[in-house]
Amino acid sequence: MRHIVGMDIHRTFAEVMFWEEGRLRPAGRIDMTRSGLEGFGRLLTKEDEVVVEATGNSMAVVRVLSPFVARMIIANPLEVKAIAHAHVKTDKIDAGVLASLRAADFLPEVWLxxxxxxxxxxxxxxxxxxxxxxxxxxxxxxxxxxxxxxx
Structure with a gap:
């Protein structure tokens, strides 16, 4: 089964949403520490794709989670913002938008x-x-x- 994981990352936590078979499912928050990310990574499979927006710590997240998943994707935040005009903005919605845009093959990616x-x-x-x-x-x-x- 194809899983796409959208992560809205912040300095101390990340909000996580799973996209599975056309539906979004909240997965809660994870700590933005190496051990927190590694623990989360062990719950993922080699078929999963993880999407994060480009931020100051996104490359660190990519380095930690890459061994656990098929692909890590960094989204261009300016282009994502232009595509997804959300009137209500929450961390869950942002994570869900990232996963949904990737599932629809409409995600503006940043070169890694x-x-x-x-x-x-x-x-x-x-x-x-x-x-x-x-x-x-x-x-x-x-x-x-x-x-x-x-x-």
């Missing part, structure tokens, strides 16, 4: 990088953060020196 590409992206992003931080510190030092008429 392989492990090496993802590692390099994280490395480049961290370097950019360090360079910006260094620049900010230098500018603060220059401002202090300027304020005290020190060339």
């Amino acid at each position: 990088p392989d492990a090496d590409t993802e590692r390099r992206r994280r490395l480049v992003a961290r370097r950019n953060q360090v360079v910006r931080h260094r620049t900010r510190i230098k500018n603060e030092v220059h401002a202090i020196l300027h304020a005290h008429l020190i060339p």
Whole structure:
């Protein structure tokens, strides 16, 4: 049986909805911890597909759940929002919309990088953060020196 799992993920929890044979079934909330996700992953099968929206921690969720399922999908949140105009927005509805859009093959997906590409992206992003931080510190030092008429 084809299962599609929609997850509306947040910082501390995820709301989960299952799409099975054309029907949505709530599965409750899971903790957004490695152990919480792994415990949830053990309940899934290798035929299941899991859909999450692109957020700050979506790649971490993909890394943890990938070994348990057939496919992990990250949805483009801007395009999902444009497709699904919900007047009532709850976490359950958002998770259900993700699962339903995937079931209808109407889900705007985000490309998932392989492990090496993802590692390099994280490395480049961290370097950019360090360079910006260094620049900010230098500018603060220059401002202090300027304020005290020190060339």
